[in-house]
Amino acid sequence: MPSFPKQLSIIPVPGIPEIKPGDDLVRILAAAAGEAGISIEEGDIVVFAQKIVSKAEGRIVDLNEVEPSPFAESVARTLGKDPRLVEVIFSETTKVIRMDQRKPDKGRLIVETRGGIISANAGVDASNVSGGDRVTLLPLDSDESARKLAEDIKRAFGVDAAVIITDTVGRPWRDGLVDIAIGCHGMKAMRDLRGGLDAKGMPLIATVMADADELASAAGLVMEKASSAPVVIIRGYEYEKGGTGAREIIRDPEEDLFR
Amino acid sequence: MPSFPKQLSIIPVPGIPEIKPGDDLVRILAAAAGEAGISIEEGDIVVFAQKIVSKAEGRIVDLNEVEPSPFAESVARTLGKDPRLVEVIFSETTKVIRMDQRKPDKGRLIVETRGGIISANAGVDASNVSGGDRVTLLPLDSDESARKLAEDIKRAFGVDAAVIITDTVGRPWRDGLVDIAIGCHGMKAMRDLRGGLDAKGMPLIATVMADADELASAAGLVMEKASSAPVVIIRGYEYEKGGTGAREIIRDPEEDLFR
Numbered sequence: 169m170p171s172f173p174k175q176l177s178i179i180p181v182p183g184i185p186e187i188k189p190g191d192d193l194v195r196i197l198a199a200a201a202g203e204a205g206i207s208i209e210e211g212d213i214v215v216f217a218q219k220i221v222s223k224a225e226g227r228i229v230d231l232n233e234v235e236p237s238p239f240a241e242s243v244a245r246t247l248g249k250d251p252r253l254v255e256v257i258f259s260e261t262t263k264v265i266r267m268d269q270r271k272p273d274k275g276r277l278i279v280e281t282r283g284g285i286i287s288a289n290a291g292v293d294a295s296n297v298s299g300g301d302r303v304t305l306l307p308l309d310s311d312e313s314a315r316k317l318a319e320d321i322k323r324a325f326g327v328d329a330a331v332i333i334t335d336t337v338g339r340p341w342r343d344g345l346v347d348i349a350i351g352c353h354g355m356k357a358m359r360d361l362r363g364g365l366d367a368k369g370m371p372l373i374a375t376v377m378a379d380a381d382e383l384a385s386a387a388g389l390v391m392e393k394a395s396s397a398p399v400v401i402i403r404g405y406e407y408e409k410g411g412t413g414a415r416e417i418i419r420d421p422e423e424d425l426f427r
Numbered sequence: 428m429p430s431f432p433k434q435l436s437i438i439p440v441p442g443i444p445e446i447k448p449g450d451d452l453v454r455i456l457a458a459a460a461g462e463a464g465i466s467i468e469e470g471d472i473v474v475f476a477q478k479i480v481s482k483a484e485g486r487i488v489d490l491n492e493v494e495p496s497p498f499a500e501s502v503a504r505t506l507g508k509d510p511r512l513v514e515v516i517f518s519e520t521t522k523v524i525r526m527d528q529r530k531p532d533k534g535r536l537i538v539e540t541r542g543g544i545i546s547a548n549a550g551v552d553a554s555n556v557s558g559g560d561r562v563t564l565l566p567l568d569s570d571e572s573a574r575k576l577a578e579d580i581k582r583a584f585g586v587d588a589a590v591i592i593t594d595t596v597g598r599p600w601r602d603g604l605v606d607i608a609i610g611c612h613g614m615k616a617m618r619d620l621r622g623g624l625d626a627k628g629m630p631l632i633a634t635v636m637a638d639a640d641e642l643a644s645a646a647g648l649v650m651e652k653a654s655s656a657p658v659v660i661i662r663g664y665e666y667e668k669g670g671t672g673a674r675e676i677i678r679d680p681e682e683d684l685f686r
Contacts, residue, residue, distance in 0.1 A: 173649040173656055176437035266684040278684065286600045295634070336636075340599050340685030341545045343678045344617045344637025346644070348601070358603045375554070375595075378603025379648070385605070386645035389638070389664060390432040397432055405648060419602045425525040425537065426599030426685050 176404040180390040180397035181206055187398075189226035194320035197399055206401065210327040213405060214317070215387035217398035218335040218350060219293070221313050222304040229256050229292075231301035243267070247275025253292065253303065260290035260305055265427060280427075281306060284418040285350055287337040306335065310351025311413030318353045330354035330407060332414070334384040334391075340426060347388030349380035349414040356411035357381075378417050379407065435663040439649040439656035440465055446657075448485035453579035456658055465660065469586040472664060473576070474646035476657035477594040477609060478552065480572050481563040488515050488551075490560035502526070506534025512551065512562065519549035519564055524686060539686075540565060543677040544609055546596045565594065569610025570672030577612045589613035589666060591673070593643040593650070599685060606647030608639035608673040615670035616640075637676050638666065 183200040187193065193216065201208065208214060222228070236244065236251035240258055244251035246269045254277070261279040265286055268276040281290045283306060291306040307313045314331040321329050333351030338344075349357060357380035387400035421427055442459040446452065452475065460467065467473060481487070495503065495510035499517055503510035505528045513536070520538040524545055527535040540549045542565060550565040566572045573590040580588050592610030597603075608616060616639035646659035680686055 172441050173439050175439065176645075176649060178435040178437065178645070180432050180434065182431050268684055276684070336634075341678055341683060342607070342637060342640065342676050343682075344635050344640065344676055346637050346640050376603045377595075377647070378601060378605050381601065381603065381605050382644040382648050385641040386435075386437070386648060388636070389641050389645060390435060417601050417603055419600055423602075424600060425527055425535070 174404045174406065176386070176402060178386055178390055179206060179401040179403060181399045181401065182397065184220070184396060184398055187220040187223040189223065189228065191224045192320070193220060193224050193399075194317060194324050198324050200399075201401075208321060208325045208327060208329055208401060209403065210329070211403075211406075212327070212329045213332060213355065213383055213402040213407070214321060214329050215332045215334055215384065215391075215400045215402060216314075216317060217391055218291070218306060218310070218333055219304055220398045221307050221310070221317075221333050221351075223297075225307055225313065227305040227307060228297065228302050229305060231256070231303060243277075247277060248273035249275060249277070252301075253289070253294075256303060256305070257290045257292050260292060263427075283308075283310060283350065284415060285335065285337075285348075286427075287335065291335055291337075291350075306350065307333065311353060311415055312351075314351035314353035314413070328354065328409075330409075332380055332383055332387070334387060336388065347384040347391070349378075349384040349417065352380045352411065352414040352416075355380070355407035355409060357414050357416045358411075359408070380414055381417060433663045433665065435645070435661060437645055437649055438465060438660040438662060440658045440660065441656065443479070443655060443657055446479040446482040448482065448487065450483045451579070452479060452483050452658075453576060453583050456580075457583045459658075460660075467580060467584045467586060467588055467660060468662065469588070470662075470665075471586070471588045472591060472614065472642055472661040472666070473580060473588050474591045474593055474643065474650075474659045474661060475573075475576060476650055477550070477565060477569070477592055478556075478563055479657045480566050480569070480576075480592050480610075482556075484566055484572065486564040486566060487556065487561050488564060490515070490562060502536075506536060507532035508534060508536070511560075512548075512553075515562060515564070516549045516551050519551060522686075542567075542569060542609065543674060544594065544596075544607075545686075546594065550594055550596075550609075565609065566592065570612060570674055571610075573610035573612035573672070587613065587668075589668075591639055591642055591646070593646060595647065606643040606650070608637075608643040608676065611639045611670065611673035611675075614639070614666035614668060616673050616675045617670075618667070639673055640676060 240255040499514040
């Protein structure tokens with residue numbers, strides 16, 4: 169039986185400034201954390217909001233430079249959306265999962281992205297981007313972005329920390345948004361408890377926990393969309409090193425009853 | 428702009444024994460927490476795993492006393508399940524959302540419960556129940572269960588704490604399980620950021636966070652299905668009092684694109 173779990177600390181890092189394309193996120197984190205007297209320790213999990221990773225990687229599109237196709241124009245009319253935004257969404261999309269046009273000005277477009285994330289508008293987002301008509305796209309490969317950040321953390325802080333990149337998404341059946349892991353490095357994104365025994369000695373069946381998603385949600389509690397806490401440190405969580413990234417959490421479409 | 432979020436502590440309470448029907452959970456919690464030197468403070472969120480709430484409330488069925496209907500027998504054959512278990516699942520179900528019979532011995536039954544939760548097997552669960560063929564059902568009204576627990580906490584500890592009851596569920600599109608809130612009292616389950624401004628002064632659109640679900644996931648990280656930490660205290664999270672329970676998170680079926 170595993171040892172009793174430790175207490176976790178969920179630590180938002182204050183003082184992260186607005187991020188611009190080309191910024192070195194870990195250098196900025198090191199400065200902000202140092203200023204706040206926060207260290208990064210061996211075994212910490214450092215959680216980055218997708219928005220700042222996208223900005224640092226220059227994944228920003230100015231809608232004024234987008235020429236919508238006739239198809240995007242037509243979908244945009246149907247859904248009551250900006251046709252330039254629809255064009256950008258489609259450029260990120262491999263499959264439309266649902267399109268809801270019942271409300272003329274509040275149409276919904278749920279799509280699968282190239283990275284396998286299913287979300288509204290392919291994660292294309294206008295909030296928290298300064299400069300009129302600019303939107304952010306998800307990182308091209310969030311697991312690779314997480315790998316690079318973990319490498320930079322190793323270099324800057326001299327410790328092995330896991331890295332998770334989160335996005336805020338809606339879900340079927342339940343209202344409200346939650347944070348999930350779209351990128352992960354340095355820890356297994358899933359925790360397989362199968363084959364173990366429960367506290368009463370009964371075998372645990374079908375218990376594979378989406379650890380990286382639960383960590384993303386825990387960090388999301390203090391990321392506070394409105395108050396600039398896009399980096400959060402989780403301390404005390406015992407994870408298994410290795411794994412193949414957040415991509416591991418994406419369900420095989422063959423096994424998915426809701427696509 | 429809101430103040431910078433505080434650090435959170437996620438504190439598993441050790442020493443909770445096996446729970447039996449009729450047990451007073453808060454009395455047991457008080458003894459275990461006292462023994463471990465853990466206090467419950469004003470503004471804490473006390474998170475209970477559904478399993479122990481169900482057990483204390485006597486929501487246990489002995490499959491040996493279940494007489495499956497011919498319909499349950501037939502569905503059980505199709506899905507490779509115990510017909511008595513299928514009978515119990517159907518007794519908790521208002522609507523079958525998906526039935527997957529492609530794998531003869533691993534059929535899936537995703538249903539909506541009377542309480543509006545959508546999950547596999549209506550939350551009927553055999554793990555962590557001692558005594559051969561016994562299974563637990565979800566509490567009859569988890570928001571009401573949370574209300575009673577909050578009242579008992581007020582009486583035992585003299586503080587106002589919010590209470591969340593969690594269950595572990597699967598999700599469309601993503602593998603692995605996460606913990607969600609099926610009951611909530613003493614805090615708003617959802618946090619509405621609409622109308623506020625983001626860090627750059629842009630209006631926040633459509634940002635309603637499912638706070639209670641993110642808190643459930645944070646607690647789930649240390650609940651450790653295998654090691655008896657069914658009560659977790661979350662400290663430092665600033666929530667709004669009031670609200671109408673976890674039921675608030677259940678999406679209006681009219682608005683749901685996936686039922």
